[in-house]
Amino acid sequence: MADPDATIGLSRLAKKLTREDEVFTYMARNLEPVRGFHHFMRALPKILAARPNARALIIGGNEASYGKKSDIQGGYRAQMEEEVGKDLDWSRVHFLGRVPYADYRTIIQLSRCHIYLTVPFVLSWSLLESMSMQAPIVASGTAPVREVIKDGKTGLLADLLNPDEIAEKAIQLLSDYKLGEKHSKAARAQVVKSYDFEKVCLPQHLRQINALVPKAKAITLPKAK
Template sequence: MPQGLRIGYIVPQFPGQTHIFFWREIKALEAMGHEVHVFSTRKPPAKLISHDWAGEAMARTTYLGRVNPIFALSAVAKLTPKGLPKWLLTEPRAFSKDVLISLAAADRLHAAAKRLNLDHIHAHSAARAAFIAALTHHMGGPRYSLTLHGPLSDYGPGQRFKWRDASFATVITQKLMDEVHEQLAGDLPDRLLIRPMGVDTTNLKRAKPYQPPEHGRPIRIFSCARLNVVKGHQDLMSATRQLIDQGVDVRVEIAGEDDHGGTGYRTQLEDHLKKLRLQDHVKLLGAISNVEVKAKLEQAHLFVLASWHEPLGVAYMEAMSMGVPTVGTDAGGVSELIADGSTGYLVEPKNPGQLARTIRSLAGDPDALLRLSSAGRAHIEANFRAELGAEVLVEEINRLRG
């Protein structure tokens, strides 16, 4: 039996409200017999730390800290002689700024990698975490890899530098893979794999069989995503207003918080909710734990997330794993997860009218809801288990060592 690996695992601002996927993958790697040493840039805001596993996660995470000019200057000497001048001369000014911000953290990671004798470092981001992993490698640290979770434009400057010396990379959708090849051709690692994130299907399963809404009773809709305009919560509210005006009794709960801990986009959603007179029908729950999310999914008749753009969507996976009929938008890579009319339904983003019509149609078709419940669960079990990502990571690291 191969010896267990020692893996460095970097996640930005861990553990945030959307980070349960990373925790599942860490646990899957450990169940396979590997050591996982978790690193992060810094802790998330306190109001965004909601999961029941967050305390354990923070206790075992090494936080690499903010920029420190003195440490950054001392770290420059550890870079390979061929590197820094060329990077600074050929990349945009924003790249140089990110180098200076990341150098001290890379120095700390380099020291930790040497102390822990890490075999490999994986950055679950193409932003600063990937910068830190790449700089650590140039200081003489372990080989590294990265995962792209969204459009390259979301992850800052220096993408060619981050990808150029990676041993391999995973990308969560074919749509993003096409973008990577188009924008970074000539600076990509030899091994690029499509590997979506996944969910713990063993834990995320129903305690009781799914039941469609009863005639004359409210339709319970659950949504879960951070509060940001691109998540389309305002469109779900508008669709809810239309349904109520048409005589359809709908109760909506939205879990998630904005990136400022409740003082940001949440205030605009609250104003929208009041304007639509939905206080009795829509509730903003804030950031809730994974245990509470599971309980809400168990109670829901429908899961709805009306994103304007979604690279893939762990929230959809969780709902489908729980056998909750799911409505998403045909935006980003969602169509690579949800087959419209088969494993869920897709509507146009920014179209509350179509969303309302889809919800109304499904609410009146219990057979369709039962079919979606079963098909969605089967699809996630077959293709989006958390263990699959862990298995790919181990296979690729062992291939490098082989």
């Protein structure tokens, strides 16, 4: 769940960020098109212009995990900085690179709007974690995202290929704290119900495994002490 006392310090800022600050986030293992990084960057100027107190915290490496590497030195980050940099208030944009897991969790718990984008591909574990930590979410309306984000209930969905729509949905959440809180509580409830490791996922995995082997060799869970 979200930690109401979560704080994070950034070298450029005199004071630590808290849940009182208007923080929005983007996270991927690497900043690349498969995870919609270029669409996020194209949405960024509009979000910052509409929300003058908002700060973008961007987590991710500068390589490529799934798709083609950028032909530009500096990777897709440099490519997108060149495209949209003149329209950004760089004092409110923070590229954090890859961060320790504990810091990642703190940052997500500070987020008033976590933006998750992907082409139709394997779902990132970070989306389920963000939902479990009650971060209000704007996500791409792509498969398999639609399996876990129900538009207007557990988050807001936007057209992956439409940066203006991504920006508008992010602005909507940043502008309406109560809406974000409503969505985030519903998102956590859904994750706990459908994806809890010990109560849901592990038993289901074992059922699938045991269906393939003789009953005498079936795997069972240890009894709770």
